[in-house]
Structure formats: C-alpha cells, structure tokens
Amino acid sequence: MPADRMAWWRRRSLRFRLTVTASAVLTLGLAVSAYVFVAVLGRALLTSIDDEVYQRAREVVALSDAGRLPDPVLTPDNTIIQVLGPDGRIVNATPNTDRLVPLLSPGECAAAVRAGTARVLDGRPYGIPWPLRVRVLDADGGRTVIAARSSDEVESSLGTTGRVLLLGVPLLLALLAAASWLIIGRTLRPITLLRRGAADISGTARSRRLPVPQSRDEVHALATTLNDMLGRLEEADARQRALVSDAAHELRSPLASIRLQLEVALSHPGGQDWQETAEGVMEDVLRLSRLAEDLLALARLDEGRPCRRDPVDLAALAARIAERYGIAADIASPVTVPGDELDLGRVLANLLDNAVRHASSTVSVAVWRSSGSGAGRDTAELTVTDDGPGIPPRDRERVFDRFTRLDDARSRDDGGAGLGLAIVRTTVRAHGGTVHLEDAAPGLRAVIRLPLAAPLNCR
Structure with missing residues (x-):
C-alpha cells in the first residue's frame, strides 16, 4: 500500500532519507547522462564514417573522371568501392566486394544520388554481419560510384x-552514496549533539546550555537560538521561584498573626476581648x-497575553479615582x-495607595497631553505627587522589583507586600508606556x- 510505504519512509532516519534521495x-542524472553520451557518441562515430565514405567516393570520382581509375580499386581502409557503368554493370571494384552484384540497383542509386546523404544497407546478404553506410555519387560518362x-x-x-558504463556507473554510485552517507552524517552530527545535550538537561538542571558548533551555519544559528531560549x-x-518564595514569606506573617491571635483567644476564652x-x-x-489579588494580577500579566x-x-478615569480618595486632581479632559x-x-x-500612605499632608493627581518633540509622538502623561519623605535616587528603580520594600515601609503596620509598584510597571509596559519616579x-x-x-477618521 502507498500509505504503508510512506509511513515506512517517514520512520527512517533523516540521514537515511537524504542519502537515498541523493x-x-x-x-537518474547518471542514467540520463550515459544515455545522452552513448547517443551523441554513436551519432559522432556514424558521422565520421559517413564523412570518410564520402571522401573515398569523391576520390574515386576524381580518378574516374581523369581516366586514371585502377582496377581493382585500392583504398587505405576497408571502404568498399563499386563503379557501375551506364548499363548498371560493375566495371571497377575493390577486392573486398562482389564484382557481379551491385550493392544497390540502378533505381536505388538514382534515389541515393538525389538524396545526397548516406543510407543504411543490410550487409548480411553480402557476407558482412554489420550494417553498411553507403554513399552514391555520379561520375562522368554515365558512371556511378558506390562507396560503402x-x-x-x-x-x-x-x-x-x-560495458564500461555498466561497470563504472554502479561503482560510481556506490562511491557517491558512501560519500553522501559520510558527509550527511558529519553535517547532522551537530544536530545529534544538540539532541543529546537537550536530553541531558533535566527539570532541575541549572545554567545548562546546548553545544554550539564552530561553523557559522544554520545549525549554529539554531543552537544559539535554543540557548537564548x-x-x-x-x-x-x-523569577517564578523567587515569586513563590517571596509569596510564601509574605503569607507567613499574616497567617502566623491569625494563628497566634486565635490560639491566645482559645487559651483564655473568658478574659479575651473577642x-x-x-x-x-x-x-x-x-x-x-x-x-x-496582587499575585493573581502579576500572574495574568506574566502570561504575556496582549x-x-x-x-x-485617562483624564476621566483619574478624576473618578481621585474623587474616591478625596484628592485634588488637575485634569485636562x-x-x-x-x-x-x-x-x-x-x-x-x-x-x-502608596502616596496616601507616605504623604505628610498633600497628594495630587494630574493628567495632560504632552507634545512630542522632533519625531516623537504625542503622549498622555499622568503624575501622582505626595509631600512625604520621598525615596533616595539609588532606590527609585529598585522599588519596582517584586516584594521590594524599603526599611521605613517595612516598619509600618499598614505597609503592603511590595507588589504595588511592580504591578504598576508591568501594566504600564504592557500598554506600551513608561513609568519612573522623580x-x-x-x-x-x-x-x-x-x-x-x-x-x-470621521470622513
């Protein structure tokens, strides 16, 4: 079945399939080349014989016209010569031919002269086991020269x-197949090393990389891309392990507090203020x-979904939220x-939340449209300002890391888990924007x- 053969073919190794295909x-290429070579060689050899036969016929015609044609006619090769008289009888011939029976009849001679090309004649009736290449020319005095x-x-x-091709082509194919097997094997060796390297990487491995071949080819690019991945x-x-570790650490404090309060209350139920x-x-x-909620928000943002x-x-949104906090807002809507x-x-x-937690007395919100300079595009700019102690310049980037809280924030009972600003930056970047502290x-x-x-476009 074709489907079974295709399934068998697909189960073979890539090296095997490439070698067989090559x-x-x-x-196919060598077979076509051998056929064309033999055909061209045969045509060239026949053309050479036809040219030699024609040349011998021209020489005999010249001797006949000059009245110097010997009998028998002698040629330097095995060319057969018959000179027919006007009556169609042989008057001169080479020793290697019949002097009684012409190779061609008068009618066939006339047709061959008109054609002006060589014709093929079966040589077996004349004791010759091979086909004859025959050329016929007219001479003076009504004579006809037949050269074969x-x-x-x-x-x-x-x-x-x-015979050389039958022996040489299979040998050449075997050599080429062996060379293809070796070359393809060496070419695929880096891929094999990549596979082995990938198999050695376990789920608990750290800082493992795949071997990168020295050649600057597609396999090198693949290995580099996989290592980057x-x-x-x-x-x-x-990041995930750090998140789990930090989350577990942050969860311990409220859970321990709840447990402690309940254990104390259960140990002294009568004197407890429930x-x-x-x-x-x-x-x-x-x-x-x-x-x-913060962890769920970060998990959703980490999925990378658009x-x-x-x-x-943004102006109306900022106005509503600022009103909820009772904060003054400078809005350009x-x-x-x-x-x-x-x-x-x-x-x-x-x-x-952060601004209200750290402000001394005043928190303000402002939203406006900022014009880009040069090739820059216009942007929407939102600011939240408080008059609290601020953050040292060296810590203004660090506070955007997850579970990062400065010492003063850790000492406050109402402090968060250190995820608020991380959510802010991740969300803003997902919207194609930027955020910084100043x-x-x-x-x-x-x-x-x-x-x-x-x-x-309202047109």
Whole structure:
C-alpha cells in the first residue's frame, strides 16, 4: 500500500532519507547522462564514417573522371568501392566486394544520388554481419560510384562504452552514496549533539546550555537560538521561584498573626476581648486578600497575553479615582489612550495607595497631553505627587522589583507586600508606556507616559 510505504519512509532516519534521495537523484542524472553520451557518441562515430565514405567516393570520382581509375580499386581502409557503368554493370571494384552484384540497383542509386546523404544497407546478404553506410555519387560518362563501409567499428565502440558504463556507473554510485552517507552524517552530527545535550538537561538542571558548533551555519544559528531560549526559560524559572518564595514569606506573617491571635483567644476564652480579636484577624485576612489579588494580577500579566486596546479616557478615569480618595486632581479632559480601563485603574489606585500612605499632608493627581518633540509622538502623561519623605535616587528603580520594600515601609503596620509598584510597571509596559519616579521637592512624584489613541477618521 502507498500509505504503508510512506509511513515506512517517514520512520527512517533523516540521514537515511537524504542519502537515498541523493543517490536516487544521482542515479537518474547518471542514467540520463550515459544515455545522452552513448547517443551523441554513436551519432559522432556514424558521422565520421559517413564523412570518410564520402571522401573515398569523391576520390574515386576524381580518378574516374581523369581516366586514371585502377582496377581493382585500392583504398587505405576497408571502404568498399563499386563503379557501375551506364548499363548498371560493375566495371571497377575493390577486392573486398562482389564484382557481379551491385550493392544497390540502378533505381536505388538514382534515389541515393538525389538524396545526397548516406543510407543504411543490410550487409548480411553480402557476407558482412554489420550494417553498411553507403554513399552514391555520379561520375562522368554515365558512371556511378558506390562507396560503402561497415559500421562494425561503431558497434564495437558503443559496446565497449556500454560495458564500461555498466561497470563504472554502479561503482560510481556506490562511491557517491558512501560519500553522501559520510558527509550527511558529519553535517547532522551537530544536530545529534544538540539532541543529546537537550536530553541531558533535566527539570532541575541549572545554567545548562546546548553545544554550539564552530561553523557559522544554520545549525549554529539554531543552537544559539535554543540557548537564548534556555536562558529566557531559566530567567523565567528564577523569577517564578523567587515569586513563590517571596509569596510564601509574605503569607507567613499574616497567617502566623491569625494563628497566634486565635490560639491566645482559645487559651483564655473568658478574659479575651473577642471583638478586638475579630478585628485583628479581619485585618490580617484583608492583607491576605490584597496579597492574593496582587499575585493573581502579576500572574495574568506574566502570561504575556496582549491587553485590551479599548479607548480609555485617562483624564476621566483619574478624576473618578481621585474623587474616591478625596484628592485634588488637575485634569485636562479628555485624554484618550488605548488600553484596559480596569488595569489602568489598578495602576492609579496602587500609586495613590502608596502616596496616601507616605504623604505628610498633600497628594495630587494630574493628567495632560504632552507634545512630542522632533519625531516623537504625542503622549498622555499622568503624575501622582505626595509631600512625604520621598525615596533616595539609588532606590527609585529598585522599588519596582517584586516584594521590594524599603526599611521605613517595612516598619509600618499598614505597609503592603511590595507588589504595588511592580504591578504598576508591568501594566504600564504592557500598554506600551513608561513609568519612573522623580523628586518633587519635597516628596516624590510618579510619572507615567502612555501613547495616545489614534484619532478616528470621521470622513
């Protein structure tokens, strides 16, 4: 069955399939080349015989016209010569031919003269086992010169050539197949090393890389790309492990607090203020809830799925959230950006939570359209400013890392888990924007820049 043969073929190794395919193509090419070579060689040999026969016929015609034709006619090769008189009888001939029976009848001679080309004649009736190449020319006095030569030389040459090809072509194919097997094997060796290297990498391996061949070819590019991918996977795995470790560390504190409060309450039920215990447990539960929400938000952002690109009025969104916090807002409405309104609202809420937590007295929000200079595009700019102690310049990038809290934040009971600014940066980058912290003298200012939504074509 063709399907079974295709399945068998697909199960073979790539080296085997490439070698067989290359050998088949070479076989076809050599067969066609041998056929063309033999055909061209035979045609060339026959043309050479025809030219020699014609030359001998021309010489005999010249001697006959000059009246110097000997009898018998002598030739330097085995060319057969018959000179017919006007009555069609042989008047001169070479010793190697019949002097009574002409090779061609008068009518056939006339047709051959008109054709002006050589014709093939079966030599067996004349005791010659090979076909004859015959050429006929007219001479003076009504004479006709017939020149013929056996094609045994052509047959012998072609036979020898065929035997050489029958022996040489299979040998050449075997050598080429062996060379192809070795060359393809050496070519695929780096891929084999890549496979073995990949098989050696276990799920718990660290900093493992695939072997990179020295040649600057496609396999080198593949190995480099795979190593880059392994590097990215290691980085993602490291981030994931760090996230799990930090999350477990952050979860221990509220869980330990809840456990301690409940154990104390259960140990002294009579003297326990259950209202106070419930309030303490509720506070820790809210911390756990916020941490779980932040972790879910980071997990969704880490998936790398493209966020929604709905038109969002950033100015109106900032005004609503600032009003919820009772904060003054400097809004230049409307400022429309493409994005997800819920994610952008979480960004602003996280920034306001931090600002309110650290501000001395004042927190402000501002949104406006910022004009790009030169080839830069216009952007939407959002700032959240507080008059708190601020952050030292050396720590303004570090605070965007996950579970990063400065010492003063750790000492506060209402401090977060250190995920708020990490969510802010990840979300803003997913929307194609940037975020950074700068000095507000006094205090700190968070600055977010987002690309504006493309204007609608109302024509």
